[in-house]
Amino acid sequence: MNWGRLATSLMLAATVGACSSVAPNLPRGASAYSVIPAASGTDTTRNYEIGPLDVLQVTVFQEPDLSFDELQVDAAGNLLFPLIGDVRATGKTARDLSLEIAQRLGERYLVNPQVSVLIRSSVSQRVTVEGNVTEPGVYDIRGTSTLLEALARAKSPTRVAKLDEVVVFRVIDGTRMGAVFDVKAIREGEADDPVLLGGDTVVVGFDSVKGAFRDFLTTAPFFAVFSRF
Template sequence: MGRRIGISGAIGAICVLLLAACQAPLNPIVPVGQAGYDAIDGAQPDIAERYALQAGDVLSISVFDEPELSQDEVAIDAAGNLSLPLIGDVRASGSSATQLARSIEQAYGANYLRNPRVAVSIKKARDMTVAVEGQVNLPGIYPWREGDTLLTALAQARSPTDVAKLDQILVFRMVDGQRYGGQFDLQAIRGGRMPDLALLPGDVVVVGYSGLRGAYKDVLQTAPLVAVLRPV
């Protein structure tokens, strides 16, 4: 009898070890805690550098020391162009705000101004969104607004479900073709023990990834996280 119990106990111990192995983290590349904040914070380019302009976006064009050439509000037309004083149509769609500013400087500098300086800012963007997936009551794609955070995104998604893993909130961000990610603890954020995370357009929030193993693996297989926390 004792031998039989010993064998049963050994088998049970092996099953426990196998179960623990099955529950191990899916990918150690995903940084947790402060490392997660470092990873995402290190992937925060200015919106003017990151957002690709498109038809329907409304911009502010400031030509320094040239108020008559500046435009408080000008929309990108359906063809993807801006119409500006003296220089006419300028291609805008597909460029970042910073790239467009350089193009306008070149156009004015070619025939009209000496060493022009131009600033372009986005006043109204046609499509700036964040996605919230996983264990939330209303997953979906939501409009992004300046100042949006992880908490505001989850509020738009009607909060995590009762079975959500609140210490396993993933945030993914694409910058220059590289995918960054971090794991965050919602309870720590709500309790003020960790800071809320500022979101950027295009961010993807996945709640409770341990219940979405297949989806999470697909994310990493199609676009793996960069191994380093910051671009080099």
């Protein structure tokens, strides 16, 4: 076999393959952020919706007996709170839940109660990271995360990852949507870091040039490649 010709053919094929996007129909650049908004300039925890098994910190000011460092939402999505019983927590933001607890306490037990709810940990929210990362998997997130944080949890993209072809998929109003981001630009501060939510899937693209050339050098006899050009 002529290894020189094979090497040349593989490199040409890889170069042609690299010219085509792995996600040609998905929005990218500025349009991507209309699907998956950026973290900058937003309070990402304010809009987080509580889910089953999340752990909350609930504080009723000047009422230590009604203040708790950790209260867990049950599997059905309810929070059992003293005096007022079950409170529906799933689907509410921390602010919404604090207002409801304050309202129900004020109806019978306290005068103008001030209630604060914070998300201590989010057990129910997970992000899937696939593709060319060191450790693909499903990762728990605390309320919200960002794309760079999720990639760090997966031990970062591999050396053959296509950093300008990182796709985030999300179900929005029952429809699965996606957007393409340039992680290199985000790392260098040239683009914003998008916010991820529970249920999102991140897919890191594969650089066909680097991958094909690396695989070829791994399988072909090194001396033969260069001795027969």
